[in-house]
Every structure is written in structure tokens, then in C-alpha cells.
Amino acid sequence: MSNESEQMYLNRDLCFTANIDKVYPTGICIQGTNTIDVNNKWTFFDGTPMTYFKWLPGEPNGLGFIRIDRSKGFGWVVPPMPNWWTATYMCEIRMI
Template sequence: MSANKLDFLGACNYSNQELFRIDSEEKQSYVEMVSANIASVHPTGICIQGTNTIDVSNAWTFYDGTPMTFFKWIPTEPIGLGWIRINRGSDFEWEVPPRPNWWTCTYMCEIRII
């Protein structure tokens, strides 16, 4: 479903869920596979975990502060401060969406088993 920041953070903050983390090529490929045919229903991007607003040096981290090591940026990205959205129209590469469409996206939640 298409959502804004409060929608998906609230939806994924239930029963030990969190917004999907992509930390490997395998997880990136999984998102591409399961979402390949939803563009006709939801043409927006897919919001995933990742922000450069937590770390004092603006490094990219997951929401718990863990440093990110895997990225699939559009060649001109990342631009500015914010969060990450997958752009389906750009080979599922990542972007920092500009305002006012900052949080318009679909999303996936996951349960991490530690």
C-alpha cells in the first residue's frame, strides 16, 4: 500500500517488526523480485531503512544506528539529508526522495531474528 512516514513507521513498529533493511545483494534481489509487478498498482518507490540524519557525521545508518555497508544508489545520489526510497523506474536503484514526495512510497516490514 502507498503510505507516508507515519503510516509505515507505525505499521512496522508492531510485533517486533521494522521497515525492511537491505544489507546485501541477496536482499536487494529479493525486493526486486517480489515488487517487480506492483508498479502498475502502486507507481511510487519503495521506502527501506536507511538515514543519514542519526550519525553526527551524516554517515548512512539503519534506524538503530548500525552503519550501512551495502548501497545501490542511482549514480547521482545520495543528495542531501533524509531517508532512502527505491526507485523502480531506475533499475531499483536508491534515492533520497525530494520534497514534497519525501515519504510517498510503498513499504515492506520484516521481523529480524537476532
């Protein structure tokens, strides 16, 4: 996710996704980590720097990966280990 427009599209799409919170109440993983860059800056998984963020208050907290919290206005959190991967996953495909 690289801008507010993508965030808004995602919010709308997830609002229509039936009962996903009953399957994975912990959130939805999106691309982004601070474990690749030597200075712990946030990047996409290919190492490209991230420029858009929608962190919840107090976040990012620690090293790890980004998860969207549906119950808190689709804000972003860094879940504590070992729960990094307890989530639904979101993929983005560029169409040419």
C-alpha cells in the same frame, strides 16, 4: 537491506507485486537514513552503520531517507522533501 542477496530477493519479489507502481509510482521506502548520525553517515534506524548501497547515479543527494525506484532498476534515491514519505513501505522481520 544489508547485502546484494537481500536486494536481489527484493527485486524479484517486487517484480511479482501486481500494480504497486500504479498505486505508488514514486517508489518503495526501505530502512536507512543519514539524519541520525552526527556526521550524516548512512545508518539503519537503530543507528547501526549501513554497509551495502545500490545508489542510482547522482545519489545520494542530500539528507533524508532511502526510496527504491522501481522504474530505474530498483536503484536507490533520496527523494526531496516534502516527498520523503510518498511511497509504499517495506518491512523486514528476522525469523529465528
